[in-house]
Amino acid sequence: MSGAGAPTTESPLDGSGLRVVVIAGTWHEVISNGLIAGAQRTLDAAGAEHSLVRVPGSFELAVAAQAAFAGGADAVVALGVIIRGGTPHFEYVSAATTDGLTRVSLDAGKPVGFGLLTLDDEQQGLDRAGLPGSMEDKGAEAADAAVRTALVVRALRG
Helix, strand or coil: CCCCCCCCCCCCCCCCCCEEEEEEECCCHHHHHHHHHHHHHHHHHHCCEEEEEEECCHHHHHHHHHHHHHCCCCEEEEEEEEECCCCCHHHHHHHHHHHHHHHHHHHHCCCEEEEEEEECCHHHHHHHECCCCCCCEHHHHHHHHHHHHHHHHHHHHC
16 A cells, blocks of 8 residues: 655645535445545535545446536545456446546536545455554545535636
């Protein structure tokens, strides 16, 4: 697990006035719930208005993000868990989800906090889910990135 090179905490995060939608897959419930909790803690601390939408799996994150932007969201936090198996399915779903979220973000001109965990095994997810004993909190990191980027976009657009 890396974590090396992670940015130091920037200025306090003020997301007041931002509408953020957290979209999470339902696979690997313990890990997913940890990611959601981390994202929600970060958004609460930032004062951002936020809601949670659950989708069946990671592949469905992009279309739900697209709908969230169409509904007026300023940012999306996309959370999913894909664990490598014995078939190429892992590579296809990981790539399609990443490409889809990138396209949605660029098409909307709004940020998607990328909280998609692509893992070799379940333990890697538990280590990154922000649970007690986890070494990282990728849900919190994705929410922080989404809010900070939404603020940058807002400032650049005046």
